Amino acid sequence: MTRGSIVDVVANARIAGEGRDLLAHPDVARDGVWDLWLADGRIVDMAPAGAVRHRGQVLDAEGAWVVPGLWDHHVHFLQWSLASTRPSVEHATSPAEAAAFAARAAPHADGRRVLSRWREALWHDEPTRAVLDDATGDVPTYLLSVDVHAVWMNSAAFRREGIAPTDSGIVHEQVAFDVIDTLDDVDGAVADAAHHAAAERAAARGVVGIWDLEFGENHEPWRRRADGGWNGLRVFSNVYPDDLEGVIARGLETGDPLSDSPYVRLGMLKVVGDGALASRTAATSQDYDGHAHHRGALNTQPHEMVELVARAAGAGIATTIHAIGDVANAAALDAFARCAVPGRIEHAQLVGATDIARFARLDVDASVQPQHLVDDRDLTDHFWATQRAMPYPLRALRDSGANLLFGSDGPVSPLDPWIQMAAAVARTDDDRAAWRPEQALDARTALAASTEGGSAAPATIAPGQGADLAIVAQDPLACEAASLRAMPVHATMIAGRLTHVE
């Protein structure tokens, strides 16, 4: 069978994830081999392998494991799609080394050099515009920080963007978002080709759906792709405050398709509550270590959060609030409480002990990116060692009943749910011991958090459920973290249609 084929029977599959417990068939052990019959995009029947005669197109799983189709609940999909054209400077250990590396990068067709994964927080020397100018000259050059909340630019880049230059060459938060917006403003055909390629790569990792939190006006491009037959992933396209009134005027509510295609739907209003750890702009209740009186800042004030949540909820649009520091998390939870509506928080990286239980109580989902805790463990120990709130409290959130949703925040980490699951379970990805292992999750929770509904309401494999499925080489509930991270994916299907097959 090939990509695009409709599967009628998945034969000889073992069951992983939700649904396994339902299958206590008397003739078959719990890890026995099953056949799944699909029709009209759903699972219509299940039986021990070979018990009922096959019909139609049969995908033989050959004893591999079937899991619910996976979701990435937070990705900047255009930036992720373009990331392969932006060399990483993550390895650089000083401003001069990063600048020299940037100078060797080939400019894009528009004349600009763009580099990614710039990480300066632990450098000894401060970055300056002069260092970058010396190495890169007149070619407009941009280094995007790993958390995408800051950009280091040379003088030519400031001229090109029409922004007053800073001595450091660094711009933060909204100014940085606006610069990134102009870098992402590539030709529609280039963007569409990159999106299709990225969707194929995601499907090859078992992904069937994404929440796209790309900056800027993203609905028209998605509507164009939907009208053009896009069906590689299910997509929720989020909206930022600048475009909220336009979406309300069109009468769109959360979950509504943007066009006739069922694949692309309106997501939530995304509000940026504060900054980020690597840029030291996340709003915290205690000083950053080594930075007296520095506690980051809210990008959106508490009363503005309440106004935005209320305005969106009144129009049938749910809200998700980016909150990394504990002050931002408290403000976001307060906003949902004041408005008495469910919601979602992106990141929840530093949460006060008394706020943990409010996620479940207020019906606020925690959209988290476990690979960030592995990537940021040194930064967290460096800058947040004396914070009183809990960093990356995944287990505490789960134990309090919060619904966990996993995502990559791609391009910040790769769009690959298996990396997120492994990070959540192992809390390390090198030869060091697990970081704060008491906050590690079990594999079942990690897999559930990577499905559409999240850890508290995961997708299930059962008759009547949708046939968004992936077939993987090993039992994800029983294998080592290293195997989880590298999990081979044999096939992926959306509503029974193959989007990936080996």
Ligand SMILES: [Zn+2]
């Ligand atoms: Zn993000």
